[in-house]
Amino acid sequence: METYIIIFLCIASFFAGFVDAIVGGGGLIQTPVTMILLPQLPVANVIGSLKIPAFSGTSFAAFQYLKKVTMNWKLLALMAIVAFGSAFFGSYLLTKVSNDFMKPLLLVVLIGIAIYTFAKKNFGQHQEKDFSQNKQLFLAIAISIVIGFYDGFIGPGTGSFLVLAFVTVLGFDFLHASANAKMVNLATNFGSICLFVIKGKIIWAIAIPMAFCNALGGFIGAKLAIKKGNTFIRKFFLFVVILTLIRFGYDVFF
Template identity: 70%
Template sequence: MDTWILVLLCIAAFGAGFVDAVVGGGGLIQTPAALVLLPGLPIATIMGSLKIPSFSGTLFAAAQYLRQVKMNWKLLVIMMVLAVPSAFAGSMLLTVVHNDFMKPLLLVVLSIMVVYTYAKKNFGLHRDKSHSDAQQIIYAVLISVTIGFYDGFIGPGTGSFFVLAFIALLGFDFLHASANAKMVNLATNFGSICLFISKGKVIWAIAIPMAICNAAGGFIGAKMAIAKGNKFIRIFFLMVIIGTLARFAYDVITER
């Protein structure tokens, strides 16, 4: 592999780490770059290799959030335990079937997300404490299983889906949603990594340099999100969701 390809992948990894640390969705940058620059590799091998930098970036971002933001450990333990096998199962399915049939559905879901977040001006700016403990646990199980499986099977946009779910279903504000989402995203990445390593789908010569750059982006992104607060994260969230929507729209149109 040419050095310039690895350099471009590392630049993409840094950008992905930064975006992912703020609102999730770093795969929007990292995954297309890898697919374009590594056309000769199987999809499962590319996704497997990208999970390593995704994990490192999320880890460094989570470390920053842990120092500054209060975590809901009661929910997080449940969600992280369930997210690992869910992502493992999604990645296992990815190794035997293609995931393109999901993209038209995601177009609809993402469109709804953009309209709702933009129209509801106070969405995610304040915490909603009206949920009972039982409701939170039910929602936590649902979120971790469904989005965990999605992360293993498709990947891009997972962090954004987690943030949205924490706000819409669990009543978190953007800052606390981003912080808590990082912990669950760590678990989903770990579950996928276990599967991809066991199947020999990780190219370490690509994964390790990208992991270093993704971690640097995650560190900087998390510090900025903490410093700027909910309004900044909300705007960034809308930008990332619109970008993800455009990405899937392009995929659907070009594959027809």
């Protein structure tokens, strides 16, 4: 493989790790870049290989959040277990079928996310927990099943969807949502990695150097998010959602 291709992939992976550490969605950067630079690869090999840098960057970002942000470990343990299994199944399905039919649906969802986030100025600025623990656990399991499957089956934007779910469904503020989302995202990535390793879909020659760069981006991004707080994360979240919207729109209409 040409050296310049690996260099471009590593640059994309660094920025993906940086963005993902703040609001998620780093896969929306490195996934299309990898597909453009390596068009001969099957989608399953691309997604499988990119799970390694995604896991690496998320790990470093999660470690930074752990030092500064309080985690709900009981809730996270349950979500991680469910998300792992759901992502494993989603990745298995990816090796069997096409996933293009999901893009129009995601386009509609993202339009709604962008409008809601822009219009609701206090969105994700404080924690609101006005439901019982049992209801919270039920909602957490549902989130883990749906987003875990999505991450294993398609992947890009998972971090953003997790942040959104923690804010809108579970009532977290953006900082705590970003921190807790990283822990669940680790589980979904690991579930996919296990499946892709079993299936032999990971190309280690690109996965390993990208993993180092993604980790560096995740380290820097997490420290910036912790320093700047909720207002900065909200603005960055909206920016990433809009870019995601443009990306999916291009896939759907062109």
